[in-house]
Amino acid sequence: MPTDEPVPAEQFDDMAQQRRSIHLGMWAFLATELLLFGGLFAGFTVYRVQHGAVFAEAATHLDLTLGSINTALLLTSGLTLFAAEQAITDRHRGTGLLFLLATTLLGAVFLGIKGYEWYAEASHNLVPVLGWPFHYEGQSPAIAELFFNFYFIMTGLHAAHMLMGVIALGAMVFLVGRWRDAHKLDRQIRMVGLYWAFVDVVWIFVFTSLYLLRA
Amino acid sequence: MSASAEPAHYLTGGWSLRGWLLTLDHKRIAWLYAISITGFFFLGGIAALLIRLELLTPAGDLLSSEAYNRLFSLHGIVMVWFFLIPSIPATLGNFLLPMMVGARDMAFPRLNLLSWYIYTLGGLFTMVAVIAGGVDTGWTFYTPYSTLFANSAVLAAATGVFVVGFSSILTGINFIVTTHTMRVPGQTWLRLPLFVWANYATALIMVLATPVLSITLLLIALERTLGIGIFDPALGGDPLLFQHLFWFYSHPAVYIMILPAMGVISEIIACFSRNPVFGYTGMVLSIMAIALFGFLVWGHHMFVSGQSLYAGILFSLFSFLVAVPSAIKTLNWTATMFRGRIVYTAPMIYALSFLGLFVIGGLTGVFLASLAVDVHLHDTYFVTAHFHYIMVGGAVTAYLGGLHFWWPKLTGRLYPALWSKVAALALFIGFNLTFYPQFLLGYGGMPRRYHEYPEAFELLHVMSTLGTGVLAIGYLMPLVYLAWSLRYGERAPANPWHAKGLEWLAPSPPPVDNFVTTPTVTEAPYAYR
Numbered sequence: 001m002p003t004d005e006p007v008p009a010e011q012f013d014d015m016a017q018q019r020r021s022i023h024l025g026m027w028a029f030l031a032t033e034l035l036l037f038g039g040l041f042a043g044f045t046v047y048r049v050q051h052g053a054v055f056a057e058a059a060t061h062l063d064l065t066l067g068s069i070n071t072a073l074l075l076t077s078g079l080t081l082f083a084a085e086q087a088i089t090d091r092h093r094g095t096g097l098l099f100l101l102a103t104t105l106l107g108a109v110f111l112g113i114k115g116y117e118w119y120a121e122a123s124h125n126l127v128p129v130l131g132w133p134f135h136y137e138g139q140s141p142a143i144a145e146l147f148f149n150f151y152f153i154m155t156g157l158h159a160a161h162m163l164m165g166v167i168a169l170g171a172m173v174f175l176v177g178r179w180r181d182a183h184k185l186d187r188q189i190r191m192v193g194l195y196w197a198f199v200d201v202v203w204i205f206v207f208t209s210l211y212l213l214r215a
Numbered sequence: 216m217s218a219s220a221e222p223a224h225y226l227t228g229g230w231s232l233r234g235w236l237l238t239l240d241h242k243r244i245a246w247l248y249a250i251s252i253t254g255f256f257f258l259g260g261i262a263a264l265l266i267r268l269e270l271l272t273p274a275g276d277l278l279s280s281e282a283y284n285r286l287f288s289l290h291g292i293v294m295v296w297f298f299l300i301p302s303i304p305a306t307l308g309n310f311l312l313p314m315m316v317g318a319r320d321m322a323f324p325r326l327n328l329l330s331w332y333i334y335t336l337g338g339l340f341t342m343v344a345v346i347a348g349g350v351d352t353g354w355t356f357y358t359p360y361s362t363l364f365a366n367s368a369v370l371a372a373a374t375g376v377f378v379v380g381f382s383s384i385l386t387g388i389n390f391i392v393t394t395h396t397m398r399v400p401g402q403t404w405l406r407l408p409l410f411v412w413a414n415y416a417t418a419l420i421m422v423l424a425t426p427v428l429s430i431t432l433l434l435i436a437l438e439r440t441l442g443i444g445i446f447d448p449a450l451g452g453d454p455l456l457f458q459h460l461f462w463f464y465s466h467p468a469v470y471i472m473i474l475p476a477m478g479v480i481s482e483i484i485a486c487f488s489r490n491p492v493f494g495y496t497g498m499v500l501s502i503m504a505i506a507l508f509g510f511l512v513w514g515h516h517m518f519v520s521g522q523s524l525y526a527g528i529l530f531s532l533f534s535f536l537v538a539v540p541s542a543i544k545t546l547n548w549t550a551t552m553f554r555g556r557i558v559y560t561a562p563m564i565y566a567l568s569f570l571g572l573f574v575i576g577g578l579t580g581v582f583l584a585s586l587a588v589d590v591h592l593h594d595t596y597f598v599t600a601h602f603h604y605i606m607v608g609g610a611v612t613a614y615l616g617g618l619h620f621w622w623p624k625l626t627g628r629l630y631p632a633l634w635s636k637v638a639a640l641a642l643f644i645g646f647n648l649t650f651y652p653q654f655l656l657g658y659g660g661m662p663r664r665y666h667e668y669p670e671a672f673e674l675l676h677v678m679s680t681l682g683t684g685v686l687a688i689g690y691l692m693p694l695v696y697l698a699w700s701l702r703y704g705e706r707a708p709a710n711p712w713h714a715k716g717l718e719w720l721a722p723s724p725p726p727v728d729n730f731v732t733t734p735t736v737t738e739a740p741y742a743y744r
Binding site for chain 1: 318319320321322323324384387388389391392395396397422423424425426427429430431433434437441442443444445449450451452453456459460463
């Protein structure tokens with residue numbers, strides 16, 4: 001029988017306890033995610049200091065325009081997701097759905113642009129994996145190769161997180177469309193929101209370290 | 216269960232495979248973990264036995280050098296990743312943490328079960344890779360050997376360890392949240408048993424350190440599959456960076472192994488001395504201090520790897536600092552026993568063994584933390600002996616002590632008192648006979664990871680191998696009589712040791728929801744007096 005009162009899961013005494021637990025759990029998870037990227041950033045920082053000039057020059061081979069567009073898209077998606085969260089909290093299903101779709105779309109476009117960037121770099125022979133040809137005309141191509149290794153790993157790992165985020169957003173579109181248990185939707189959208197915000201923030205750092213620190 | 220009217224508890228009913236493999240009950244998941252880690256423990260033990268048998272004679276006669284390398288890699292990978300790290304938290308911690316805070320279950324029961332599946336499947340996958348593929352990198356997967364030279368089974372093994380890391384993270388998140396949000400009224404932070412504090416600190420390390428290992432192993436995997444070169448000197452990469460990232464996890468991992476052990480020992484010593492733990496707040500602070508300092512000392516594994524001298528000096532200093540909270544704990548345990556009414560039960564004998572072995576392991580750690588001494592002792596049997604005193608003498612002894620202490624609660628049965636004391640003594644004697652000679656070997660210059668050695672070292676190696684036999688008895692005996700007690704052991708009352716702590720308020724074995732009535736806490740922990 002559907003009731004309007006939210007019912008906590010078996011192990012919890014009340015909703016407040018459940019809410020606190022879920023939030024803390026999510027934050028703890030994000031802390032592990034932060035350290036996952038942290039290892040990469042630590043490595044990158046070491047090499048960025050060691051081979052400053054070469055890395056700065058190699059960075060000029062990245063497409064700053066597309067990178068900036070992507071940054072704008074991602075930041076906007078943060079705004080639309082926040083709007084979706086508000087709408088769902090206020091029980092405006094249609095508005096919530098609309099903003100969720102917008103967020104998903106922005107995320108998908110980001111991934112599309114990222115994919116195009118990789119494609120363009122591959123056609124300029126800048127992808128030093130699997131023994132593919134690597135033609136680089138700046139100084140110290142070997143060390144520039146290291147830069148591109150980091151570039152592909154960092155953007156790749158970030159894109160993998162984005163992909164999971166887009167899938168989660170897609171699931172939210174479905175769930176909000178179905179609109180079964182509004183209290184549960186509240187919790188779910190907050191978790192997806194936290195995750196998406198994290199992916200946003202990581203991108204700011206990825207974008208700054210790789211694209212903006214250029215010669 | 217028999218047809219007689221027994222009160223329903225978590226073991227009655229549902230002996231179906233489904234009732235176990237799909238259970239969300241933290242107590243049953245603890246058993247699932249116990250079965251998995253016991254399997255891995257004996258697998259790693261067999262490898263250790265073969266290693267010791269090879270070293271019985273100076274000549275490399277039993278095993279080829281390749282087979283020997285593979286065996287010590289197997290031993291290290293299994294014991295570190297699949298036994299020691301999950302051992303106490305995933306079994307005793309899983310069972311007891313919710314009970315000690317007064318909760319019905321973990322905050323996230325489904326994540327708890329998922330973590331067991333990830334662990335067990337990932338562990339089995341790694342075992343297949345290591346055994347069938349013949350991984351010979353040691354448990355540390357050092358570059359450039361692991362990326363450029365060793366055979367490609369390294370990729371599968373590293374992937375397996377990477378996967379198992381997620382089970383650690385999930386357990387850690389569950390512990391942190393359960394400790395924060397699931398405490399019953401009155402169970403304030405400074406009334407928590409030290410076992411909870413220790414597991415909480417461990418969970419923090421799991422959550423913050425494991426992802427760094429994950430990314431490091433991911434880079435190894437990418438280096439092997441895609442041919443990128445983050446650690447490849449030919450590309451300006453640095454193999455030392457691997458060691459930094461690896462030990463950023465793997466040193467704190469040592470504290471993942473020893474902190475829960477310290478928690479167990481605090482409970483046992485207080486109970487069988489009938490005294491409150493001496494300096495409770497100091498104990499809590501030193502647990503947290505060990506967890507914190509643990510993150511600042513990784514470079515002491517790299518004193519002779521070519522890191523900068525100044526870094527070495529700092530890492531040496533921080534490593535000395537870890538000795539301070541460790542010493543506080545050891546002295547407080549001793550002070551807890553002072554003027555207590557000490558009862559020499561099996562758990563207490565394990566706890567006393569722990570004290571002795573941990574002091575030796577800890578003090579030799581201080582030797583190794585000194586830069587100049589380490590140059591001489593690095594990569595010798597001295598190091599092997601040191602960390603076995605901590606990990607086996609410390610963590611495994613405490614695990615067995617805890618298992619004996621809470622066995623009545625876990626199963627509702629008592630085990631034979633005499634046999635268990637004999638087993639505990641066999642462990643202590645066998646352990647010292649195995650590993651004490653290794654200090655002398657290392658001091659004399661015997662390097663690690665060699666399958667043959669000069670004849671001058673023969674006597675000490677023979678002693679060590681003999682000790683392994685005694686140690687094996689110390690491990691096999693509990694396996695036999697604990698299994699026996701499941702069916703034939705005397706039924707245990709709710710609190711056979713007259714111990715304090717919420718878990719003892721529940722019937723043995725506890726009902727599915729842990730407590731008949733939700734407890735409230737009105738006094739400090741360890742109110743033995």
